[in-house]
Amino acid sequence: MTTENPTSLRIHLTQYLLLRNRLGHNLADAARLLPRYVTYLEELGHSTVTIADALAWCQQPPSPPGSSVWPRRMGAVRGFARYLTGIDPATEVPPIGLLPSRRRWRPPFIYSPDDIAALLGAAAALSSPQRAATYSTLFGLLAATGMRVREALTLDSSDIDWDDGVVLVRESKFGKSRNVPLSDSTAEALARYASLRESFDCTPGNESYFVSLTGRRVIYESVFEVFADLRRGSGIGRQSTVAPRIHNLRHTFAVTVLLQWYRDGEDVAARLPRLSTYLGHRDPRSTYWYLSAAPQLLALAAERLEPTLPQVNS
DNA sequence: GGTGAGAATACGCTTCGGCT
DNA sequence: AGCCGAAGCGTATTCTCACC
Numbered sequence: 001m002t003t004e005n006p007t008s009l010r011i012h013l014t015q016y017l018l019l020r021n022r023l024g025h026n027l028a029d030a031a032r033l034l035p036r037y038v039t040y041l042e043e044l045g046h047s048t049v050t051i052a053d054a055l056a057w058c059q060q061p062p063s064p065p066g067s068s069v070w071p072r073r074m075g076a077v078r079g080f081a082r083y084l085t086g087i088d089p090a091t092e093v094p095p096i097g098l099l100p101s102r103r104r105w106r107p108p109f110i111y112s113p114d115d116i117a118a119l120l121g122a123a124a125a126l127s128s129p130q131r132a133a134t135y136s137t138l139f140g141l142l143a144a145t146g147m148r149v150r151e152a153l154t155l156d157s158s159d160i161d162w163d164d165g166v167v168l169v170r171e172s173k174f175g176k177s178r179n180v181p182l183s184d185s186t187a188e189a190l191a192r193y194a195s196l197r198e199s200f201d202c203t204p205g206n207e208s209y210f211v212s213l214t215g216r217r218v219i220y221e222s223v224f225e226v227f228a229d230l231r232r233g234s235g236i237g238r239q240s241t242v243a244p245r246i247h248n249l250r251h252t253f254a255v256t257v258l259l260q261w262y263r264d265g266e267d268v269a270a271r272l273p274r275l276s277t278y279l280g281h282r283d284p285r286s287t288y289w290y291l292s293a294a295p296q297l298l299a300l301a302a303e304r305l306e307p308t309l310p311q312v313n314s
Numbered sequence: 315g316g317t318g319a320g321a322a323t324a325c326g327c328t329t330c331g332g333c334t
Numbered sequence: 335a336g337c338c339g340a341a342g343c344g345t346a347t348t349c350t351c352a353c354c
Contacts, residue, residue, distance in 0.1 A: 027323075027324095028324075028325095029323080029324090030323095032340095069343060071321090072343080075321070075322065075323090078321090078322095096320085127335095128335095128336090131336085148325070149325085149326070150325060212336085213335095213336065213337075214337060216337085218337095219337080220325095220326075221329095221337085221339070222336075222337060222338075224326090224327065225328095228328090245327070246326080246327085247325090247326060247327085247345085281348095
């Protein structure tokens with residue numbers, strides 16, 4: 001079974017991706033990276049996945065040593081190789097730990113209330129009234145609810161329950177759906193935009209809540225460019241060592257809620273599951289991740305925990 | 315059973331070139 | 335000018351498994 005030819009390797013790749021997709025995995029990385037890996041093997045005239053070839057391909061320039069790209073490529077190859085072992089026994093599966101991914105922690109930017117006001121003000125001052133309404137409502141929604149950008153952009157008009165003031169987030173990260181309750185002021189802002197939206201020139205069949213000037217659903221890349229302009233123009237984060245990002249609005253939301261609970265003397269551990277559900281996390285362990293975002297919050301947490309710590313000195 | 319570490323996976327950030 | 339979409343890379347969240 002050592003006579004696999006390049007063509008069959010490519011066919012196996014197609015079948016592998018198809019199978020994983022049917023099992024519910026997107027595997028966008030593998031779909032993008034592995035065809036190049038197969039091409040690499042074909043050019044070498046190799047028809048079997050080996051650890052040596054995998055290492056050589058993963059460490060190809062221009063990505064520098066230590067880049068997150070090397071372990072990312074290796075992860076894709078490992079998955080494919082596991083699948084291939086059932087087809088070609090000569091396949092070598094790169095072991096776990098070969099090109100391990102190094103976790104990096106980059107402190108997130110936490111927006112002050114003034115920062116958020118400046119961002120929303122700058123968005124509302126965009127020259128086109130439609131864009132001003134779209135982006136001030138979008139960034140306002142992100143800041144007020146901690147929703148992910150993708151979740152906001154995939155919202156349809158019908159996903160908003162105006163009677164109960166709730167937004168339905170459908171099929172979000174890892175296929176989960178949830179309801180996000182809105183404050184009165186947020187619901188009012190969304191209703192104002194919904195009313196304006198009726199005057200926008202939408203392409204037929206477009207149900208998206210947020211609409212671009214072309215009448216279509218707003219895409220992430222456009223949001224990024226607008227955000228970058230607004231950030232530069234308003235001077236947000238100019239003194240910060242880390243650049244403010246859109247997703248930091250979610251960090252800021254979570255940290256603000258937690259801080260408020262600590263200040264109010266709430267039983268944070270007991271209430272945390274509610275925040276986890278609100279943010280769309282599977283369990284509170286993911287939410288604890290946000291604790292490391294704000295030193296101020298850690299200090300408060302430590303202060304609260306101190307009386308319960310065992311006394312080690314006599 | 316609970317927990318921590320690291321792998322696996324999906325969403326986010328950024329750039330770029332092309333289109334309208 | 336604004337939007338679109340692909341590509342490469344970064345980060346957030348879940349899964350898995352060894353260890354206690």
